[in-house]
Amino acid sequence: MSEFKSDQYGPCTVTIKHGCPIELAMHIMGGKWKGIILSLLSKSPMYYNAIRREIPGITQRILTLQLRDMEKDGLVAREETNDSPKRVLYYLTDLGENFVPILKSLKQWGNIYIDKQEEGLKK
Incomplete structure (x- = not known):
């Protein structure tokens, strides 16, 4: 943890x-990227490079650090392939899956907040 x-x-x-x-x-x-990473993994397991392609602006170093943190906290697990070169598949653990409804609630609240802010700008 x-x-x-x-x-x-x-x-x-x-x-x-x-x-x-x-x-x-x-x-x-x-962390700036953890919610986005978990949201991506909530749809399906993903290889490291696929995650990186889906998040423009994230560096390799930061993605690695964020994934390691989430793995250490028990939200994400990894599985290395026997391919050459090795590939690493990331997926949500049960604990990570338990967080998905919270992510959805945060997204919903964020959309409401954005709408309210846009309404305020129109006035």
Whole structure:
């Protein structure tokens, strides 16, 4: 699991065991690309290069770091092929699958927010 320090997120988070679950979830999902990566993997397992092609602007280094974080946190698993060169297939774990409805809710809320902001600009 990601390192989660009490002084990093204020008084609510003394330890992982006794911390604020919302802050813990936000910490685990922190990062510009994690939501997008999980959304892609929620549709089907994907090879590393396919994920990278689907996310314009992400660097190889950042994608690797984000995938490693999510693997360490138990959201994503990887499977190496015996191909030459080796390929790595990523897929959601059960824990990652449990997060998919939350992603959908976040997307829905984001669309509502965008609509409200656009309405405000028209006035």
